[in-house]
Structures are given as structure tokens and as C-alpha cells.
Amino acid sequence: MTFSAQLEARFDKLLKSYPPGRQRSAMIPMLLYAQDEIGQITGELVNEVATRIGVTPLQVNEVLSYYSMLHTKPLGKYHVQVCTNISCLLHDGDKLYEHACRKLGIGHKEVTADGEFSIEEVECIGACSWAPAIQVNYDFHHHVTPEKLDQLLDGLRKKP
Amino acid sequence: MLFNEPSPLETKVLTRRFGLPNSASIDTYLATEGYQAFLKAAKMKPEEIIAEVKVSNLRGRGGAGFPTGMKWGFVPRTSSKPKYIVVNGDESEPGTCKDRVLIENDPHQLIEGVLIAGLSVDAHAGYIYIRGEYRYLIEVMEKALAEAYEKGWLGKNIQGTGFDFDLYAHTGAGAYECGEESALLESLEGKRGIPRIRPPFPAVAGAFQCPTILNNVETFCAVPAILRDGGAAFAALGIPKSGGTKMTCLTGHINKPGVYELKLGFPVKQMIEEVGGGIRHGKKLKAFIPGGSSCPVLTAAEVEGATMDYDSMASRKTMLGSGGVIIMDEDTCMVKAALRIMRFYAHESCGWCIPCREGTTWLKKILMRFHDGQGTRTDIDLIGDIAKNMLGRTFCPLGDAAAMPTISIVEKFRQEFEDHLNGKPCPYEHSGSMVTV
Numbered sequence: 001m002t003f004s005a006q007l008e009a010r011f012d013k014l015l016k017s018y019p020p021g022r023q024r025s026a027m028i029p030m031l032l033y034a035q036d037e038i039g040q041i042t043g044e045l046v047n048e049v050a051t052r053i054g055v056t057p058l059q060v061n062e063v064l065s066y067y068s069m070l071h072t073k074p075l076g077k078y079h080v081q082v083c084t085n086i087s088c089l090l091h092d093g094d095k096l097y098e099h100a101c102r103k104l105g106i107g108h109k110e111v112t113a114d115g116e117f118s119i120e121e122v123e124c125i126g127a128c129s130w131a132p133a134i135q136v137n138y139d140f141h142h143h144v145t146p147e148k149l150d151q152l153l154d155g156l157r158k159k160p
Numbered sequence: 161m162l163f164n165e166p167s168p169l170e171t172k173v174l175t176r177r178f179g180l181p182n183s184a185s186i187d188t189y190l191a192t193e194g195y196q197a198f199l200k201a202a203k204m205k206p207e208e209i210i211a212e213v214k215v216s217n218l219r220g221r222g223g224a225g226f227p228t229g230m231k232w233g234f235v236p237r238t239s240s241k242p243k244y245i246v247v248n249g250d251e252s253e254p255g256t257c258k259d260r261v262l263i264e265n266d267p268h269q270l271i272e273g274v275l276i277a278g279l280s281v282d283a284h285a286g287y288i289y290i291r292g293e294y295r296y297l298i299e300v301m302e303k304a305l306a307e308a309y310e311k312g313w314l315g316k317n318i319q320g321t322g323f324d325f326d327l328y329a330h331t332g333a334g335a336y337e338c339g340e341e342s343a344l345l346e347s348l349e350g351k352r353g354i355p356r357i358r359p360p361f362p363a364v365a366g367a368f369q370c371p372t373i374l375n376n377v378e379t380f381c382a383v384p385a386i387l388r389d390g391g392a393a394f395a396a397l398g399i400p401k402s403g404g405t406k407m408t409c410l411t412g413h414i415n416k417p418g419v420y421e422l423k424l425g426f427p428v429k430q431m432i433e434e435v436g437g438g439i440r441h442g443k444k445l446k447a448f449i450p451g452g453s454s455c456p457v458l459t460a461a462e463v464e465g466a467t468m469d470y471d472s473m474a475s476r477k478t479m480l481g482s483g484g485v486i487i488m489d490e491d492t493c494m495v496k497a498a499l500r501i502m503r504f505y506a507h508e509s510c511g512w513c514i515p516c517r518e519g520t521t522w523l524k525k526i527l528m529r530f531h532d533g534q535g536t537r538t539d540i541d542l543i544g545d546i547a548k549n550m551l552g553r554t555f556c557p558l559g560d561a562a563a564m565p566t567i568s569i570v571e572k573f574r575q576e577f578e579d580h581l582n583g584k585p586c587p588y589e590h591s592g593s594m595v596t597v
Binding site for chain 2: 017068069086124126127135
């Protein structure tokens with residue numbers, strides 16, 4: 001597989017970050033950074049990462065099924081993650097999540113037909129004091145109201 | 161960037177640089193006594209560094225509250241194996257968002273704390289494990305690491321002291337369990353985040369089976385101040401047995417939610433009323449969680465006279481925990497709160513220990529049924545029984561973390577469970593139902 005020069009540089013750095021013989025440590029970061037570039041974890045990527053760190057594809061698959069941020073199916077271009085955990089719940093995070101589902105016409109871990117958006121009801125994202133909070137891809141949005149969410153999603157939809 | 165206004169009642173030790181222009185840059189850090197504690201420590205004997213940390217009464221800020229100096233003292237410094245320093249930045253305990261602001265606003269303080277830990281046990285490499293959702297903090301950290309290498313505060317022969325240290329940022333990929341120290345070490349080795357049986361503890365067999373100091377971000381961030389101003393000065397900020405300050409995240413039904421640095425022993429009432437501006441909409445307090453959703457819940461009556469420190473919370477059979485304060489007002493449905501907390505633990509249970517894997521899932525199902533008005537009277541005791549049977553029967557504390565708040569809610573708010581039996585889905589809430597996934 002070929003990746004961007006930037007990702008290759010990151011892989012090189014990662015493979016040098018752990019003690020000799022411990023290159024397996026780079027697995028989870030490599031999978032996540034590669035997912036960011038190619039959109040999902042494919043079988044080809046699993047094989048590639050396995051080869052580069054010297055483990056079997058089975059060992060990569062076993063790890064990848066554990067981590068909630070690693071996806072084997074494509075997400076929307078904008079992955080909308082709404083926290084409904086306790087601190088957000090106390091600020092109506094559950095209602096915000098339902099609003100987002102209605103607005104986009106999709107449910108948990110579903111993708112819109114045009115591939116623009118996906119939704120995930122997520123566990124605590126570490127924005128508890130600024131609840132309710134969401135993440136769109138890696139960007140945090142704090143004190144989100146249904147109106148602010150509408151504006152945000154409409155703005156993203158218009159982006160080229 | 162700060163997401164909330166500071167409070168005049170804060171004691172700014174770890175947050176002393178917050179709000180300065182470019183507070184995350186090495187130039188700002190060096191201009192404000194940055195890395196001076198490391199230079200001081202480099203002239204000390206390792207045992208003197210550990211003694212200073214012991215004098216400070218610093219206790220682990222991730223939730224367990226274990227004395228930091230003692231933990232460092234367990235590392236066999238003269239072992240022929242390499243030693244490692246690992247930073248737990250997997251902040252995921254619901255209610256907790258403090259490590260985020262510490263890394264974002266002052267990453268060099270964390271680097272300096274790690275360097276001092278490295279000196280104390282003769283370690284020459286370290287890893288900062290940051291949860292995957294905090295991608296922007298990986299970038300902040302990598303920029304700070306690059307600055308530190310460039311200016312000679314990391315790498316070979318740091319500032320001519322003869323001490324070498326390499327430090328790396330490592331991303332997680334979404335797993336609460338990886339905040340548990342032994343599961344974090346598994347994850348760092350490229351495996352599923354499943355806890356290890358202890359002993360051996362990480363101090364003896366940690367990262368790559370080598371002796372390791374593993375502490376929370378906030379714990380390391382306290383270390384430069386301890387070496388700079390002396391352990392006694394840090395200890396004097398708190399109360400006996402609990403030195404210093406605690407990053408406290410006020411969340412839930414409060415007028416001024418935010419992250420505040422408060423002296424240990426800060427009165428809870430003053431924290432709610434003066435730092436947090438009181439309960440939202442002038443309502444009354446119903447329930448109080450002192451430090452993340454795994455802590456037993458306190459009632460408004462139990463909060464009377466309480467202070468934010470390890471002993472005051474232990475005397476009320478709860479914990480100071482991570483500093484994630486969750487405030488629930490009189491309109492909160494405690495069955496719903498118990499259900500949401502349990503849904504989280506059921507989702508995050510790694511599945512390794514059966515009492516946790518099955519217990520959390522069954523409790524979630526029973527609480528869901530209960531909240532929907534389908535519960536039976538025997539369910540109330542069943543919830544308490546299942547939870548009690550999880551306590552102490554798992555490799556790691558996740559099972560306890562799920563059981564403890566549940567037991568406390570059932571015991572202290574039993575009437576609300578009784579009320580749910582009257583046929584109404586939720587007598588405390590008139591709109592909205594629990595999102596179920």
C-alpha cells in the first residue's frame with residue numbers, strides 16, 4: 001500500500017519510538033492515522049500494518065475489534081459524535097442526540113445516503129464542564145444547542 | 161485556550177501559566193521559571209527527589225489517590241532493566257475534563273514532571289498515552305516535544321547534566337478501560353486493553369515488562385512545583401495527609417460549570433455556591449458525585465460539612481476520585497442517572513472478567529426495564545445484589561466502578577425506584593425518554 005508522504009513520515013517516527021523488538025506498540029496509532037487518511041480500516045490495511053510491525057493479520061484484527069474509534073466500515077465525511085454520558089445528559093445531551101438523528105435522518109453508526117454525515121452516540125469525550133458537547137471528526141464543540149447544531153451541520157453541508 | 165472564566169477562589173499552582181500569551185510555548189515556559197525544577201532535581205540524589213515528593217503528600221490524581229512518592233519508591237532503581245515513565249492521559253472517567261486543559265495550556269509542565277520522575281528512578285524514556293479523541297492534544301504535545309528537543313530539554317545530555325531522556329506521545333483509539341494502568345500498558349504494547357493480574361505491579365514489571373512509573377497527567381504536572389518551591393510548601397496548600405491542589409471539574413446542574421484548581425480540603429458548599437455560582441435555576445441539590453461517575457453518590461444532607469479531600473470523602477464512604485464533580489438538582493431522575501452510568505460501564509467493560517462483563521450488562525437491562533416502567537419490586541433488591549456481587553471480584557476496578565455508584569443510588573434513593581413501580585415510565589421527568597443503543 002502507498003500512503004501520503006506525511007503519513008509515511010509518521011509511520012517511520014512511530015516505528016522508531018519503541019524499544020527494539022517492540023514495534024507492535026505502533027499498531028494502534030498506525031491504524032488510527034491510516035484510517036484518518038483512507039477513511040476506514042480495510043483488509044489490505046490490516047495486512048500492510050501487520051507486515052510493517054511483524055505480526056500476523058489475525059493479531060491486528062484481534063486488536064482492532066477492541067477499540068471503538070477503529071472502524072471497518074466507512075464513516076460520513078463528517079462524523080458527528082454526540083455525547084450522552086451523565087454530565088452531558090444533565091444538559092439534555094440525549095435530546096440533542098435525538099435532534100441530530102432527526103435532522104440527518106439516520107441513527108447510531110449510520111451514514112447519510114450522500115456519504116456526507118454519520119452519527120454516533122458516544123461515551124464521555126472529556127468536555128463535561130462545557131456540556132452538552134459533540135465532536136465532529138476530531139473537532140470539539142461545546143455548549144451545543146439544537147439551533148447551534150443545525151447551523152453547524154448546515155454550514156458543513158455547504159462546504160465544497 | 162480556556163473554556164471557562166477562572167474563579168478568584170482558585171489556588172493557581174498547576175494553572176499558574178493559564179491565560180498567559182502562548183502559555184503552551186517553551187518560550188513562555190522558560191520565562192516563567194520553567195525547567196528550573198528539573199535543573200534543581202538534576203543536582204539532587206534520586207532518593208532526595210523521592211523524599212521531596214513524599215514530603216509534598218502528593219497523591220495520585222487519576223482517581224485512586226495512592227501516595228506518589230511511595231509509588232516512585234517501589235521502582236527498583238538499580239535494576240539492570242531499562243526503566244520507563246508512562247503518563248496516563250487517557251482521561252475518560254465521566255465528569256472529568258481536567259487533563260485536557262493541563263496539556264492544552266501548559267504541556268511543558270508535564271514534560272518537566274516526567275523528566276524529574278525519570279531522574280528519580282534512572283529512567284531514560286517515557287510515553288505520554290493520550291486518548292484518541294484528544295487528537296488536537298497529540299498535536300499540542302508533539303509540538304511541545306519538538307520544542308523541548310530543539311532547545312535541549314529532551315534528548316542526550318540535557319543541558320549538560322549528563323542525563324538522557326526521550327519522550328513520545330502515543331495515541332489511544334477509544335477505550336475507557338485503557339485508563340486503568342495495567343490495561344494502558346497492554347494497549348501501549350499494541351494489544352487489546354485488558355488488565356494484567358497484579359502483583360507484579362507496574363513499578364516492577366510495567367511497560368515492556370520493565371520497571372515503570374505510571375501516573376496521571378495531573379500528578380506529573382504537580383511535580384515541577386514541588387521541586388521548585390519544596391514539598392513542604394506544596395503540602396501546606398492542602399490539609400494533613402493530602403497536599404496541594406486538585407483540578408476540579410464542576411459539571412451538571414450548576415451555574416458556572418468549569419475546571420478550577422482548588423486547594424485540597426476546599427469546602428463543598430463553598431465550591432458549589434461561590435466557585436460554581438450555585439445550583440442552576442435556583443434549584444436544590446439532590447445528588448453529588450465528588451470525582452467521576454465511579455464514585456458513590458452523596459445526598460444533599462451528606463454533603464453538609466464535607467470538604468474536597470481524600471479523608472473527608474472516605475469518611476462519607478465515597479472517594480475524591482478524579483475531580484469530576486457531578487451535580488444533580490432536585491428534578492433529576494436518579495433511576496435514569498443510574499441507568500446512564502451503568503450503560504457506560506456495560507459499554508466499556510473489556511469482557512475479561514465475568515462478574516464485570518455479565519454484571520454490567522444485566523444491570524443495564526434491569527435498569528432500562530425499570531426506567532421504562534416495567535420493573536418489579538424484587539428488581540430493586542436484585543439491582544443491589546448483583547452490584548454487590550461484582551465488588552472485588554474482578555482483575556481491575558472497572559467492576560467496582562460500575563457497582564459502587566449503583567449500590568449507593570439504590571440505597572439512598574430507593575423511594576425513586578418505588579415511585580417508578582406506579583406505572584409511569586418516569587415520575588420525575590415529563591418529556592424525553594432514555595436514548596437506547
